[in-house]
Amino acid sequence: MADARAPFTTRHQRLAQLVAGRPRFLLLTRSDLADPLVTQAWLRALTQQGEKVVAICLMDAQERRVLLNRLEEFTHALPSRLVRLVVTGLPNVGKSFLINQWLGRRRLATANRPGVTTAPTWVRVTPHIAVLDTPGVFEPSPRSAKSLYILAALGILPPERYEEEEVAAWLLHTLWQQERVRQLVRERWHVPATQQVEAVALPQLESLAVGRRLLRAGGRPDTARAARQLLTEFRQGLWGRVTLEMPPAPSSAD
Numbered sequence: 001m002a003d004a005r006a007p008f009t010t011r012h013q014r015l016a017q018l019v020a021g022r023p024r025f026l027l028l029t030r031s032d033l034a035d036p037l038v039t040q041a042w043l044r045a046l047t048q049q050g051e052k053v054v055a056i057c058l059m060d061a062q063e064r065r066v067l068l069n070r071l072e073e074f075t076h077a078l079p080s081r082l083v084r085l086v087v088t089g090l091p092n093v094g095k096s097f098l099i100n101q102w103l104g105r106r107r108l109a110t111a112n113r114p115g116v117t118t119a120p121t122w123v124r125v126t127p128h129i130a131v132l133d134t135p136g137v138f139e140p141s142p143r144s145a146k147s148l149y150i151l152a153a154l155g156i157l158p159p160e161r162y163e164e165e166e167v168a169a170w171l172l173h174t175l176w177q178q179e180r181v182r183q184l185v186r187e188r189w190h191v192p193a194t195q196q197v198e199a200v201a202l203p204q205l206e207s208l209a210v211g212r213r214l215l216r217a218g219g220r221p222d223t224a225r226a227a228r229q230l231l232t233e234f235r236q237g238l239w240g241r242v243t244l245e246m247p248p249a250p251s252s253a254d
């Protein structure tokens, strides 16, 4: 499983090698929070690369039913009496949540933060299918500063591994060019459209803190509180449906 808002960065790159030769599905979760047009483009690009891929909002019962029916159809076509599925991916992408929904009860711990599952657990979801829930795993080190910012912004990286102000400033800087996001954030933070907001990230954070009257003693903008609120609201989808990375351009063979 990976996050539809950053399908490249939130995908475990070595997994394809590790499970080579076995059937696998890629689920892009939180599709309700991603830009739908960009998600379509990702699905096309990944399908072209030979992936079996589905974008899904795991909160949507109908979408979950369609997915589970597809998985059941697939496993019933296999010769073995008991099919074992491993659900794997980075932290907080919804692995345990999906398995609970499949079971119809809260068998596994879930929460909207990384690092909830701490040990692999087998769960029998139907007489024919056993599923292994696994703790979210990271690659040994993030590939770049950008990938670290993306993982932090999406709530996949544990909070002790990043500075909230730095990540919120990066997010603002990255998304400020998008008119739709700019308008939403200005409105929510009471920064009038007429007021100049610097394109440089930290002063931007300061303008927003002032807009919401988040001030420290002495009247200085409280950028730490502004950053925390911005990140929380981004993760709740209050900046609109936003995808943080674009798919590769279609190959000429298409």
Ligand SMILES: Nc1nc2c(ncn2[C@@H]2O[C@H](COP(=O)(O)OP(=O)(O)OP(=O)(O)O)[C@@H](O)[C@H]2O)c(=O)[nH]1
Pocket (backbone or CB within 6 Å): 029, 030, 031, 032, 033, 056, 057, 058, 059, 090, 091, 092, 093, 094, 095, 096, 097, 098, 109, 110, 111, 112, 113, 114, 115, 116, 117, 118, 134, 135, 136, 137
């Ligand atoms: N809006 C939205 N929220 C989702 C979606 N999928 C999962 N979530 C939320 O994400 C939370 C995290 O899910 P978990 O199942 O605990 O994540 P996990 O992948 O098991 O995480 P670790 O155990 O840390 O590896 C859930 O509690 C849901 O509230 C989705 O498609 N859309």
Ligand SMILES: [Mg+2]
Pocket (backbone or CB within 6 Å): 095, 096, 097, 109, 110, 116, 117, 133, 134, 135, 136
């Ligand atoms: Mg889990």
